[in-house]
Amino acid sequence: MLKNSFSKDPMNRLSSWVGDDCCQWVGVKCDNVTGNVIKLNLRQNPSSNDVCFSESSMVSSGLSPTFIELKFLRYLNLAGNDFNGSKIPEFIGSMRHLRHLDLSRGGFAGPVPPQLGNLTHLKFLDLHVPFLCNGFGGLYTQSLGWASGLSKLRFLDMGSCIMSEAHDTFQVLLDLSYTGIYGELPGWLWNISRFQTLQVSGNQLTGSLPQHIVCDGCNLWLLDLHNNSLTGSIPHWLSHLETINVIILSANKLSGAVFEGENASSLLTGKNVLNVLDLDDNMLSGEIQVGDVYPDASLKILSLRGNNFTGPIRSQLCQFRSLRVLELAQNSLTGQIPHCLGSIQFDSDAGGLISQTGVEIAEIIKGIMETVAGNGAHSLIDLSSNHLVGTIPEELTNISKLEGLNLSNNHLTGVIPAKIGNLKMLESLDLSNNQISGIIPQSLSAIPWIVSLNLSNNNLHGPIPTGNQLQTLIDPSIYAGNPGLCGPPLPKKCRNVPPSTIEDEEDEDDKRERMWFYAIIMFGVGTGFWVVVGTLVIKKSWRDAYFRFVEKTAVKIHQQFKSGIRSTGVKKEIVYELSVYKYCPW
Template sequence: MAAAGSGSFQDGRIASKRLMMLVALLLVSCCLGHGFGDEDHVEVEGIGSSCMESERRALLAIKSDMYDPDNWFSSWTGKDCCGWRGVACDNTTGHVTKLDLRYPDTYDVRDISDIMETMGGSKVNPSLQELKHLTYLDLSMNNFSHAPVPTMIASLVHLEYLNLSNAMFDGPIPPQFENLSNLHHLDLHGWYDDLHVDDLDWLSRIPSLKYLDMSYVDLSKATNWFYVINSISTLEVLHLIYVDLPYVPSRLPPFNLTAIATLDLSGNFIITSAMLSWLSNATSLENLFLSGCWSLTIESLQVALGALSNLKGLDLSDNSLEGEIREILNNVSSRGLKHLDLRSNQLSGDIPPGSLRDLEYLDLSGNSIVDVHILASLGNLTNLRHLELWGNSISGEIPPTVGKFVRLEYLDLSSNQLSGDIPPGSLRDLEYLDLSTNLIVDAHILASLGNLTNLRHLDLGGNSISGEIPPIVGDAVRLEYLYLSYNGIIGKIPQSMGNLSNLLELHLSGNKIVGWIPPSIGNLTNLVMLYLSSNNIVGCIPKTIGTLIHMKVLYLDDNQISGKIPETIGGLQNLQVLYLDNNFITGEIPATIGGLRNLLMLSLSNNLISGPIPETIGGLRNLQMLILKGAELPAWLQTQTQLTTLDLYGVGLSGNLPVWFSNFTRRLHRLNMSSNNLQGRLPSAPQLMLDLSNNSFIGPIPPSFVISTGLSLLSLSHNRINGSLPPSFVICNHFRSLTYLIIT
């Protein structure tokens, strides 16, 4: 018993010691990590990082000033900020080291001015400087409403990655950014010269920079740009697109960019032969972009290109280079080059035989190439995936060698003078094919679609294709875009067209198509745009049209469609444009059209419609264009003051202009009230396009007409106008936009 008791006592002492050691370790940990009594550190159950309370509060303050229409910050709840979207922490210290606030929706930066009108503004909250341990910061693609670039970012001295691109900042880049000496990646891509730098000296104090993008930042006063950039020997990627670089003297310093792999100086006009000769030392260069420099000549390029043996990508587009293509390519290494863009020059000739065997991307569009042999000379480029030759003057039949492009995914030969057909059994990987605006006449080219099983985009518009659409078109089930407009296609729309369930756009306008619209059109449930204008289509609009819930644009005008507009048209809840004019549609307009709340443009004119226009259409507050030729004028029209286009041709208006007409004068851009029986004085507020012909207006032209210098069309013919023209009315320069003037 004694022995047993002694053992229990001993075990108790050991357990007690272990507990004391554990407590001691915890106290030491607290002392070393934060000091006694520090309540800033929030412990989280389980293994992983935890979050500093002060940094969590800073993040919430930052969030409060960010535009968030889609609840992007929904994960920013709870105590552990290290698990929030766009936030990362150091696993050991718990400090926030990464903050990615890049606006999550993608958009084309070329349309950024339009985006700015719809994207809400954000602010950079001062609490950002509390995140002193940040190594990664991304604020790109937001709308900071032309605010200055925050100088406080310069206090985040641990930053290695900084991205402020396309964030709509304005003003100078703070020279205090020289404090960010640890930066490896710096992206300041601006928005059309809103940002500027007058002296780049601060940049030389960031010695380890590998990636630099200052595109669209005004550098026109930074005369030291060349010497500063050349001093950063670690640079691997440099983008200086459209920065208005100042002139560089011909005496240049020794080449120091020994690590440079990608260089983009596009849109600058001072690329001299001396600079190109200096650039020939960049033996590590893999990608060179000199688009839109204009000062380039083939002769000045030859020396540099001949020395750059590691080139994989070369862009010399939009430079008005004159001469033979081979004069450029003779000095480019025949091995290794994968991307070549020579579009929008004045080049002719073809590709030298045996060259560029590794090429995957080739753009020769918008040049002066005339010989179809260019396609034959490309036959050896078996690795080619992307080929553009649009906008030349290439004539002749498409050669069989096109079939050798076994890996080709994208082919654009539009706007040439080509004829013939696609070689049978070829181009099985093709996803994009554009042969529009050529001289193709045989509808047999459509039969080849059954073999192009990967095709997503087909454009054969603007040719002279005759014959019927073959049912085999329905086998191209991956098609998303089908353009066959403005040919001579006859026959009916095949029922098999309904098999193209992935179709987003179908363009068949301007042909000689007959028969009914097949009910199978309702199977195209992804369709967004349907163009069937200017054909000979007869019969009723199928009721199945109402299943196309994603439809935004519907053109059925200028046909011989009869019967009533189906009630099911109200199912097109996303419809924005509806053209049904110039048909033989009968009956009343269904009230369900009034449920198309997104409708912007509505044209129902020149039909056999009876009865009043339903009052529900008066509720379409997004409507901007309304054409009601030959229809009974509804009373609710006077409330549609949001309209920008109003066509009331021949609707039976008589007497003086309605009193409510003045409600339209602020927004209306196009007004047609011709062929009525309007009387009285002319209106005093002309629109940008105004047609008041074939009425009974009297009196002189009011002097107020001379105020509207934006007037582009004015027709007052066949009225009873008298008196002389206002003196300034005859001064041609006054109406700078006037294209048509008819007063007879």
Template structure:
């Protein structure tokens, strides 16, 4: 009897604890479902109602659901307040007439990204300064106009600020003086014409590491850097597409932690000199294209780095003259070297052929004269883009049995002396998508193996040669390709193209038939002018 009573008591006790545990679990689940603060949930729903959502991307924002589970919304695990709103996670565009006032009831928010929401040419409301817990603010590409409200200066915890690519203006940047935690600024496309003291006002920030001020209508770059921590904190600095001119100020070479410098599309002149500077030692990216620089230092003794970390150099589209310095060959981490559209002359340094990480080499449109040999490409196994076009270069020293160590994607050799034979070393290039062999002195027949590698070529230009023979009846070219075989000695029947092409030109050849494939519309192509018999023959 006692055993029966004990068993019943044990069952009752266990059942009680199981029911209690289930009840507590139920409460816990209920709490999770109701984790979102009611006032903040209402604010988000009001904000949702103010948006035009043609693709219904905010479908998860439902009154019956916990707002902490909504897409783009995150809550604190401790306080349950909404601390993050990131609408950039939606791939489709949202539209709004303005930033709804209810939005500013989200006072605990720390991370706010409204990038790519189209606010229909409205102003940033002054109330933005009430979100004082923000550490991340991204309003880029959002259609805001007018003056940047100085009330942003109230956001003293801000570490990341992106106002880029709107139609904003700032008459000064004094409002930044309280943002002592700011590490990242992107104000590209903000009109700073009237903010003449911009560098002094920004340089007071003690922790700034990234500064992007591209397309800001900046007129001058001061010759002297104000006394500040700027020189020891800045790591990424971009002033692309402004109106800056004169020679590079010396203080740029004294930025101790600089990793990336972008000064493209300005009006800088004079030499690119690194004397009395350790700028190049720790720099990863140096981009100075589309300026008016005239000279590149050839003094290798000025470069005293034990190791160079540089991965990208872009000096293209300047007026640089003289020979290409040998010291480029010391930068063994280089992946991209752009020296095209300058006035370099002389030989191509063999040291460039030792850059084992080089993927892009652009030397096009200079005055270089050299006999190209295998040594120029000895270790370039990573090479994917090569432009040697519009120089005085000859490939006569390349042996017939040469097999390149690289697999090229884009090859620009226009106006180089590649012929008279068709380059046999192209036979092993299986990844090529762009091939420009125009005006290369080729007087050979296109070998049959070429049409085995042509199926992935999107742009093919072999015009202005003396290429002989007939094209295959069915030409294997990539879909929507551009083909230019003008001004050769090709004959026979015009080929049928296996795929639709954007544009094809066979003019100034000796074709005898097949014109009906093109002029009758059976092989429609997207050239600027319609085909006629004279353009094809």
């Protein structure tokens, strides 16, 4: 009996497996007409895709031969349970109605049975083995000829399975990540019209990507070749795939100007449905040119770290309204930071396709490089280690959902924006190694989640703000290289600067602008006064004409005033004397 093949069931998942009506058991589904069992789902969800199984996993010494009695089974999922290094049994190859088979993260070891090639209706096959499961020796195969008959297969994951001796590897596989494959990419790999995903990352592949392919009816939406030794340029045809959602070519040796010429009008536009473009750690060059961006452009992750890109950060990038990660660090970019970046929300909750792909990207946040799932990426702007100049745009403080901001190792001047505290979701802020001056705004202490801060090697001065989350950041190196700073956690004490009197929301630029405003007003008033008075003093003819005009006007007003009183019938004597004295003797 199937239940008895599991020696441990910590979560009592099989507690409902009693009685004769198996269609009512948890994890079992039957055909509504025939009553045959067509689905068995005992998947144990892990805390991470990197783990094999957990304390809540069921334990078995191997798949029971009683499985073969489920002749009409279409769906079998045993992922994440502990099968103690047992082999995948050959009899699974006789369950010919199977369309979905998932034995991943199950602690299986030994050869992949070629009898799996008998499952001609199979559309989904997942045998991937996380590294932590390889204590059992892992799965391996010396040939993939058995897969040539799986004509309906649309998803195949054999990640970390050992197949270094399999010479026919590339003919059928979609996921060959970390399998020990080496050598040049064969040309026939790119007959991709039948595949939707192609993942060959983490191997020792060399050679270049083909400059031309035939892709009639191609539905490829994920291409992941990262962490190999590929050379050459990124071909133009890649930017013309209408279905491509994810392109990850990072950690190779690719070169050339990827965003110039034909690619400039396609890769960074809304003509395709690209969600992720990761070209980190290559030798790509040229300017980052952006074509005409469509209003519905869906780009969410743009990662170009560690290349040789030059020129400015173009404001056209701000047209990608769905961006959540902008990684342009470690290049040779020049010019100023576009103010329009503040109009993008960088919403980390923006889901989309990357939440379904299992794509992993590398990001540096909190000063540490992490590999995270695409849907787990922090909302991030990283422009560090370039040649950027100018000030930090005040508009960046409008990005309320930003979680990481790194502008370090540039040539930025000016002050830290007074409203930096508006970035309520910020976890990491690095402004180190610039030429930023002024005080540290008190509003910085209002950011509740900040756990990584680096303001070192600038020209900051004044007391270090205290309170709230800043109280937990006690490493003096955060503020090192700023001789004008004082107060905890630095040993230098502040003198005659009561913390309560610090003008937190007013930086030195505001004060300077106010002083210039008042000076201009005073200059204007003084100039106007002396233009009139000075002229009267110097020109006697103008002075006489001016006083005659004043005397005539006064007389006219007096006459009109007297006639107005007579018309009201009021009998009253008014003595009105007008004397005009010319005090100046010249």
